[in-house]
Amino acid sequence: MAGLVPAILFTRGKKMRGSRPRMMKLSMTSSLRSKLVTALLLAPAGLFFVFLLLVPLAVVLLFSFGERAPAGGYVPAFTLQNYMDLPARGKAFFNTLTLAPLGTLLTALFAFPMAYFLAVRTSPKWRIALLILVMAPFWTSQLLRYYAWMIILGNKGLPSWLAMVGLTDVRIINTPWAVLIGAVYGYLPLMVPPIYVSLEKLDKRLLEASADLGATPTRTFLQVTLPLALPGVATGSMLVFILLMGDYILPQFLGGGKVFFIGNALVDLFLQSRNWPFGAAVSVALVAIMFVTIYFYMRFVLSKSDTRRAALV
């Protein structure tokens, strides 16, 4: 126990190696100990990662090649039939792959002005309070909030108000529009902070330099503010896109079974029809699509913004 503190103090002992033989022995045992400490600190996250992510993923992959037991569930087999059947859920894939990117885009379009207002136009003493307000929706249950939107967008809500000003026969609930409105509402608090951070650390003198060189405010925004805020937009979009791709509560509530996502298909397959192997194949397809999309998206964003190294300097 007494040796623990010096062990930590001497973790830099490597550099002194060779100068004194006595130091060498000390630094070897201490580097071993520092490795042990590192391993212990990483253990919780590592174990979590292995047992709750990699192992389940392997199980899902294994199941996806199996067959459905007569009473539901899984029997070991090796067949690609589940993957051949994927087009049967084409509608869910189509909805997810159109509405998730569109929802992400809309959320970014709503979030950017908010983040800009907070980071650039708001005096520092109000910023924290307003940022907390952006987060405030998270204080209540997600179910409750979507339920509220169900009523607002339902036929006795917004459409009946619109009917009073002459816009009759407007249907919102159970349409893709309702899902998109819900996406913007639900994911805005996740999109605003990353954009806020990148705008907040943007050097305001760069905006002055741009104006000084003759750029109108609009051009300054397009040529300086936007490119430099791109990393924040990318982070926020990634976060929202991943969660939206896997969402099933939002389409359940606001799509009402008419507009359903892959998530809803999975709930159906695993819990209702108990076709686990097919559900597993749908899951694998979802993960694969996400992986490929994110990979190309990040490559695109990184090629567009070369501020990575600037941020490190």
Place this chain on the structure above:
Amino acid sequence: MNHSPSVIEFRKVTKRFGDVVAVADNDLAVKAGEFLSILGPSGCGKTTSLRMMAGFEQPSSGEVFIRGENVTGVPAYRRPVNMVFQHYALFPHLSVADNVSYGLRQRNPKPARAEIDRAVDEALAMVRLEGYGKRRSYELSGGQQQRVALARALINRPAVLLLDEPLAALDRKLRRDMQIELQNLQRDVGITFLLVTHDQEEALSMSDRVCVMREGRIVQTGSPRELYDQPVNRYVADFVGKTNFFSGPTGAEVLSIRPEQIEIAANVNALPEGLMARLPVKVLNRIFLGEHTEYVVASDKLGEFMVMAPRKSEREAGVYDIGDMIAAGWRAEAERILPNT
């Protein structure tokens, strides 16, 4: 210097930030083609003045003219002036060439691609950065970034180039080199330079004229020589170069004598002819500065003061040690009686 019209003019310009008056009722005329420095300590209003010329701030009252045109209220992007920022403010997401061409690309109509490329090459050559166009600004050293900022501003051929403490972030050696380079550049391009600095040596060595500011007001404007030889008051004499002050009988005036105007010798009789003051003094301190040796001496009547002895006189008369009793004196024309403000 001919009577060329002013490129930038302040007429009774005042700038208030809340209760704080940053610039108070200033009149200033920058002549075409000159190198003018605004000199003063931090908070004297020099940077605010520069920002009002650039258009980042608008005066609370008074008017700003550029090339005879009233530009009060005109935003920065419509003013024919360019600025070199203190920390350069280069765009991190653009290459050096794109930084330099930024101003040209904002023009309406936009110049042809080939024309822009040629202008960028020229501008980079002017600041001795040929072949650096494809680099990123953060790959460059401080001195190189400084030169990119200069090229980015000068490519637009501004009516006036505004420089906000451009050398403050550079190390001492590089600063000296850049001082010379800036001066040469200004002569070559023939553009009016307006530099803001708190460094008196920088202002004196580079400028045709220096404008000394204090608490938002212009105290004196003149050539470096005028400021040094004929300061209007104690503040200017103190800020520009080194000097000794001896308080007068009333306290309203001070006597200023520059340390290099004071002669020293082994004794009173060894001092040259024609001096109006001859005093026995004691050497308190000695600092070797290369071309000069700075002595701090004390006389019974006047107290402590500073003397700069050039290397030449040392070779003839020798070096004095701390504690030596020697003599000091000066000519009548070395004395300046100044208002104690």
